[in-house]
Amino acid sequence: MLVRFWGTRGSLPTAMHSGEVRDKLIAALQAANGRHFESDADIGNFIDQELDFPIRATYGGASSCVELDGTSDEYLVCDMGSGLREFGLDAMRRCHEGRKKTYNIFMSHLHWDHIMGFPFFVPAFDPEVTIRIFGGHDTIEEALRRQQERISFPVPFDFLQARFEFTTLVPGEVTDVAGCQVEVIRQHHDNDSYGYRFSCNGKSVVYSTDSEHKLEDRESMQQFVGFFHDADLVIMDTMYSLADAVSMKADWGHSSNVVAVDLCHQANARRLAMFHHEPIFDDNAIRQMHIDTIRYEELMRKDSALEVLCAYDGLEVPL
Amino acid sequence: MNWTQELRQGNVIVSPGEPVDQENAEDCESRLVSSVEEASHSGGSLIIDFCNVDYMSSVGLRSLMMAVKAAEQASVKILVTGMNETMQEIFRISGFEKLLLVHESLESALAAASAG
DSSP: OEEEEEEOBOSSOOOOOHHHHHHHHHHHHHHHTTOOOSSHHHHHHHHHHHSOHHHHOOOOOOBSEEEEESSSSSEEEEOOSTHHHHHHHHHHHHHHTTOOOEEEEEESOOSHHHHTTGGGOGGGGOTTOEEEEEESOSOHHHHHHHHTSTTTOSSOGGGOOSEEEEEEOOTTOEEEETTEEEEEEEEBSTTOEEEEEEEETTEEEEEEOSOBOOTTOHHHHHHHHHHHTTOSEEEEEOOBOHHHHHTTTTTSSOOBHHHHHHHHHHHTOSEEEEESBOTTOOHHHHHHHHHHHHHHHHHHOOSSOOEEEEOOTTOEEEO | OOEEEEEETTEEEEEEOSOBOTTTHHHHHHHHHHHHHHHHHHTSOEEEEOTTOOOBOHHHHHHHHHHHHHHHHHTOOEEEEOOOHHHHHHHHHHTGGGTSEEESSHHHHHHHHHTO
16 A cells, blocks of 8 residues: 655645745755766755755645555545645546546545645546545535535536545444545544544554644543554644644644654554644744654654654655 | 642742653642642742653643643743753653743742742
């Protein structure tokens, strides 16, 4: 299985300013320090091996969309943030090469940043396509139709040619989809959100975004420890620092890097992917948060190590 | 949980005697909030001496946050001291160093508390 991140930004898509690109170029040229490169491959090696991530790359700015590839011939996707547009184009390319035109999409919730990619999801215009949308909310179809009403978008939902199926999932029940057993958990977020645990071919991936954890609620914390138990990868909302999450941003519906590590440690998870990055953070700020999270994991580790990844648009994690 | 408390120059000094985690966070929070009330009654500050605390997880940090909120309500100043390098790093990473006044020594914290 390959977990592919198409959108990792929280709340609002972001784009780099020209000044940030300029700063990266300055830092790269400083690091090169007048060095002569024999070929493009040499330049590529220098970039890949000697430049830190915020200099050579960007975490990206598309909002939430994650693909679990390789579970079956059908597609399996979490959320329809702005990253869905690029996923849709790449999926059409793969369909052209023979992949089945069936999409299974699991919705954490229906806030704008998690559905805004759908009007630009080109496979929805293909009459040979089947799109199954799953979620804990029973208002998914309503939300998608509403964002394509004329006041918001020029193409109405009824213009779409794909065949749609909407399924409301119930926490505690297990559903078989695209070669995976899928479990659902209700999460603390305005109007609720839902997390998913996908168990496929002996591997397990948890997708848990837009989820605030009330640390005083021990029962709820234990529920999540159970949900994350022994997961090979936990993709988790790490939008804020803990101080912000329990003070000025309490009840904003998001979590912190510190709580993510604590939960994963208790659950004996193997990898954490930091996700749903704060839109006001530039690449340097996200990188620092990643370094800090790795350090916190080291400080708090009691048993086996938890690998801490920081998701970026384009990251692929093989499991 | 292991806990010591004393009143010095009108300031309440508390010292948790062990790391704060899932098991004792609730107790820690209750003791801290009570200490805030006592500092309010004595007209002084609350000084938390972490010299016996090796580390603190998110639930422990949350109990501190509850004390901060209680202190704001009661107009009591909280100062912390005695942190080892691990605790200092946890405070920096979690952002708590911005929420609390951190002092290198108990004497420094007492002097700052007395200065108002």
